[in-house]
Amino acid sequence: MKIRKITIKNFRGVKELDWSLPTADIFCLIGKGDSSKSTILEAIRYAFYPQWNLTLSDSDFYQCKVENSIVIEVTIGDLVEEFCSLNKYGHCLRGWDVAALKLTDEPDDHLERVLTVRLTVEKDLEPKWIAVCDRSPEGVPFKQADRSKVSVGLIGAYSERQLSWATGTALAKLTEAQSLNELLANASRTARTSLDADRPVTLKNFDAAAVKSQEIAKLLGVPVLDAYKAHLDLTSINLKVGGLTLHDGDMPLRQLGLGSRRMLLCGIQKMGLEEGHITLFDEVEFGLEPHRITRLIKHIREDKRGQYFLTTHSPTVLRELTVKELHVVHSKGGVAQIISAAQDGLQEHEVQGKIRSSTEAFLAKKVVVCEGATEVGFLRGFDDYQVENKKDPLSFHGVALLDARGASKLKALAKAFKSLRYDVSVLADGDAEKQFSPADEAELVTLGVPVHVWSDKLSLEERAFQDLPWASVLVSVKLAQELGFPANDQVRSKFGEELEKQVDQWEDSPKLRTAIGSAAKGCSWFKDTTRGDLWFKAIIPAFQDAAFAKKNLALELGKLWAWVEHV
The missing domain is CATH 3.40.50.300 (P-loop containing nucleotide triphosphate hydrolases)
Structure with a gap:
């Protein structure tokens, strides 16, 4: 059935x-x-x-x-x-x-x-x-x-x-028709008979106490029909059907490890x-x-x-498991909904691929679809920073960070998760309009998906090096050097002019900021989760700067966190 x-x-x-x-x-x-x-x-x-x-x-x-x-x-x-x-x-x-x-x-x-x-x-x-x-x-x-x-x-x-073999268990259903109760009652009677046969040895002291009890009974006028002795009370030792358990030799299989027990039960049920x-x-x-x-x-x-x-x-x-076997459960105010991951309108291969690579997102309540690994790492660092400032972490709010692995995949993934009734937000660069256009952004917003895009058509790196205080810019370049990049040469190549060998001696200018942003982006300084996380931690002091708090980078991060806390 x-x-x-x-x-x-x-x-x-x-x-x-x-x-x-x-x-x-x-x-x-x-x-x-x-x-x-x-x-x-x-x-x-x-x-x-x-x-x-x-x-x-x-x-x-x-x-x-x-x-x-x-x-x-x-x-x-x-x-x-x-x-x-x-x-x-x-x-x-x-x-x-x-x-x-x-x-x-x-x-x-x-x-x-x-x-x-x-x-x-x-x-x-x-x-x-x-x-x-x-x-x-x-x-x-x-x-x-x-x-x-x-x-x-x-x-x-x-x-x-x-x-x-308790009532209703799979083992009971596997057992051929037989009176288990009668079987166990006979076992109780056998135990009583066995103990009686060994009475002179095993019950000697108990029977001595019974004789004394008999003497007292006679003194008090309590009738003694035969003779008092120690014996098993069948009512007290009556074995129940649930007492008959599966053993491996003399070891009850209930002593198996949890996983082994559960696998065995699954097989027995079948x-x-x-x-x-x-x-x-x-x-x-x-x-x-x-x-x-x-x-x-x-x-x-x-x-x-x-x-x-x-x-x-x-x-x-x-x-x-496959997409067709997965069903997402949502509950709000006690009203539960179950949504199939294979519903019409979703590209099955795309969702299946993300189940393979980003399973954590499907186990969350809210999903931030990030354009790439840099954004994922950057937000992880931002999460740690918020926790240090007495905020609840992303995990408390049920948020997972999903690496879309490219701007061209942002819209489809955001729509897929939204259709599965997840709360979804998008964090994207502004430098790839052919892959993620203003029209794509507007479509997602219409569906109730907030989109956070850096202004002036810039990538995260380019936007950051325009907005960060100069001290944080220099710290970022030094971090790139520590990570093994020839940052000085790479920036000079983009800058087109000679630079001081010591990064600390660089002087702030719009042209140099642009060159640093271009080098960071083009040479992949922070383009994985770990490096993105390290980068954010290196620039944390910037968030204490009043002027930086009004810049696009800080404002978009603030909007994203407000969504995390209040949606």
Whole structure:
């Protein structure tokens, strides 16, 4: 069975979610932390909870407001024939339009037959499961045995129970029909018999105490039917089904490392379940090295009988998945949205390429699309400077810096991330209008993407050397020399006149500033992330200069930071 649609109301951090799923077997939920990814997995698990005693509390309600009932509806297709029987849920069947991703209350020949299961929890904390449709809003009870047949399994941080034969676990479903309770009761009786056989040795002192207790009982008039002795109380030692666990020799497999346990559980969930399964894998990367992540994703992709819902914060996981398998989760004011990374209008190869090279951006809330590595490094240094001045860092605001690797790619990337509902801003040079034109800038602004471009059609280096105090200009040239560049010769080549060999002896002039900016740009002094970061740190004293604060470089950085803090 496969999930086609999920609706959640008032469950934990989700006030409202309505998600119609495309036909697929792998759904990886990505996005910033606290966007309710794990809550969505828990909602699916609760909708098909295989036991009757689901325990909930007031904290499971959105903002703990118990007057607003929890309602989780999950529509499943690819149904087993048993569920379609009129003796089961045939009267509640609905239709699913695969192409339009639309649910219709009446089943039809050209639509897939689906069943909507609703879990409702009111302030009495009693869960109620029913199969519903508009024709029968009161619904039909969706029984525990049928919830178990959907075979929903969660592999989370704490999954030791799944390595036992407890009710509803994958191991229990793999086991042929047999009375486990009777088996374990017999084991308890065997333990009692074994202890009794060794009584003269192992229970000698205990039996001595029992004899004394018998004497006291007789003195007090308490009847003694036979003789007091120490023995096992079968009620006290009664083994539960959950006590039968998977072992490697004498070692319980719950003692395996976290990653190994989770990989094993994933395999068990798949193995032998003839009707398929729905596996929920929270933070799939926990406890796994990159090479084992690769193996696990391959295992998942090869499983054609299962449907997988993953969450991750791992760049490695994203690199192993395709655009069609990624779904971005956004949450604002409790209203959650899930956007496919493969939606119409996006160039799939471009987005896939950025997933491979800049995965961190897809795990953020806000994205600053930078023209190149210089800008990325420069903003990293700016971030450190702001933190030193008691500002919250970019990470606090959920901001990722993305290297577009060229002005020609700025617009397409900014539009792609905006269409995926990220907050997006652009930082670009002004010297490449053929690659990123004023019209491109205006188009992005219309879409709600602020664009920060250096004035006078200058690059970052050219703009900086026009605006910085002269002391910071000289410090920048010296830094280039320390980084291994023949800066003196390179500037002299652009300047066209002789210069003093000692940089400290250079005299400020518009022509020399232009030459330095041209050399820095043309000779790539700071054109990687590390050098861009070092450059900003070298010019930090400029930000204490009142005149510099009014220049274009400082003003654009200020506007960008205001966007970071307030959007």
